[in-house]
């Protein structure tokens with residue numbers, strides 16, 4: 001398959017070439033009227049994301065898909081910026097345009113069930129992903145080059161899961177209906193403390209789990225809390241030794257040293273290491289490239305948050321924290337982003353947690369923990 005260079009497309013007259021690109025991804029217009037939902041695959045995985053066939057072209061939900069294929073989404077709903085490892089484009093839904101390298105070209109987008117839909121072909125032309133479509137299943141598959149299965153095997157494999165492994169049936173394969181999940185990451189900083197046990201009790205009660213970014217000296221003080229936390233399916237992360245700005249951020253070497261000492265404390269308390277780090281007060285503005293290079297080349301993954309409970313600030317107004325955190329989670333979730341909630345391992349948080357967990361559970365969220373394979377989310381968009 002010929003590959004297309006986005007910049008060349010802009011230069012050679014956006015409209016004509018973009019139309020040609022859209023036609024590449026198009027299929028016969030058997031269902032020209034209306035919209036048809038199509039399961040989306042990424043490499044060898046069938047995601048729960050639904051693409052749509054509209055007017056003979058394939059569209060994917062911008063935010064869910066970007067999250068899946070590791071494109072960063074920033075900007076506003078009026079000007080959505082999509083950033084890949086080498087390229088960046090700005091999508092302006094109101095004007096039905098996209099801007100890249102100072103050039104503007106028409107881009108058809110629309111909103112479906114609150115999701116901004118973009119042509120799947122854009123991922124190919126702008127970011128060099130593969131986009132393939134099998135009308136027989138049907139399924140659309142985006143590839144980054146890391147896929148192991150051919151399209152045919154990918155289709156066969158997913159047909160296999162649909163009939164429960166009983167082999168081929170006479171019936172036409174049914175569309176797979178993945179169980180919808182709404183993942184959320186709860187994170188707890190600054191522990192462990194004398195109250196970690198109570199915190200873990202509350203998490204257990206609601207079937208929830210979290211990721212704990214812990215300070216080395218506290219780990220040494222409460223090793224049993226760390227053991228319990230790890231054994232009960234929560235995740236351990238590092239938060240350094242001093243929590244003092246001038247000491248932690250003194251140099252890239254000082255930051256690395258604190259995390260390594262913290263990891264040593266974790267090792268002696270619970271017998272494990274971790275690559276997950278959260279720097280004191282968050283990574284902006286101090287954790288600049290030199291710091292990140294130092295830390296990432298030692299194998300660490302940097303995590304910030306997108307929901308700040310401010311539980312450290314409002315230690316008595318529990319309702320304010322509950323309202324604010326639930327509201328922020330709803331906003332982030334509506335944007336198609338997985339919420340990463342910053343909370344603290346402290347007594348005040350014990351007061352807000354039951355209500356927050358009860359509500360999130362009722363809303364269908366599943367509490368996940370971060371691991372070294374999860375694509376890092378941080379204020380620098382540094383995915384190493």
Ligand SMILES: [Zn+2]
Pocket residue numbers: 189190239243280281
């Ligand atoms: Zn902290």
